[in-house]
Amino acid sequence: MKYALLGDLHSSIEDTKEVLAHIMRHAPDAKVVGLGDLFECTVGKKKASVVRLSKIEEAAVWSNEFLSLLTFPSVRGNQEERIMMVTGRDDFNHLPEKIVIDGAVLLHGHQWKWTKEWIPVLPKTEPPLLFFGHSHEAGLYRKGRRLPFSYGVPVYLKKKRYGINAGAVWGAREWVLYDAAARTVTFMKAP
Template identity: 80%
Template structure:
């Protein structure tokens, strides 16, 4: 099965529409799954500890038009968690912390440590492929090292552990195509 994995949408209507159109054009039968941070919190991390707002629109960049684009399952990101804290709500409680698909675990990426250079310190997962977002930087990782890749060129993954950062929809319009049967990942980017 083919999966189109996208994360860090941050409420961007134009970028999300462009990526979803690119997916539909290139792999119309792929199952789309989100890697979290669908929404953008209007409240920073420090202020979120003390501010409580009653309306969702005060805490998040939110619109019916954007919500109508979210027709796919997704994990919960740190932005959704922050919005729930600030509003004392449970709007995104239905989004799981992780999803397991064919041979891979999907998480957002805020659950583990990152180095000062924003290299992920990846947890060992089962299955051994870990797709994530959070840093907004597409990357392929093995044993703590970043491996080279080219957009649009499939990378065959050996039966080893890998971390795959799908990049960000917001701003860079990136996503990853994962072919579970072929065990390949293809980093994708659209205009």
């Protein structure tokens, strides 16, 4: 099965439309799955512990047009968690923290530590492939090292442990095509 994995949309209507159109052109048979931070929280991390807003529209960049684009399952990101903290609502509790697909685990990426250089300190998962977002920087990682890749060129993965950051929809229009049967990842970037 093929999967189109995208994350860090941050409520961007234009970028999300372009990425979804790009997926339809290049991988129309792929199942689309989100890696979290679908929405943009308007309250910063420091203020979130004390600010309480009753309306979700006050705590997030929120529109019906953006909501209509979210037709795919997704994990919950730190932005969704912060929106719930600030509003006291549970709008995103239905989004799981983790999804397991063919041979891979999907998480957002805020659940583990990162180095000062924003290199992820990846947890060991089963299955051993881990797709994530959070840092807004597409990357392929093996044993704590970042490996080279080129957009649009499939990377054949050995039967080893890898971390794959899909990058960000917001601002960069990035996503990853994962072919579970061929065991390849292709980093993609919409125009």
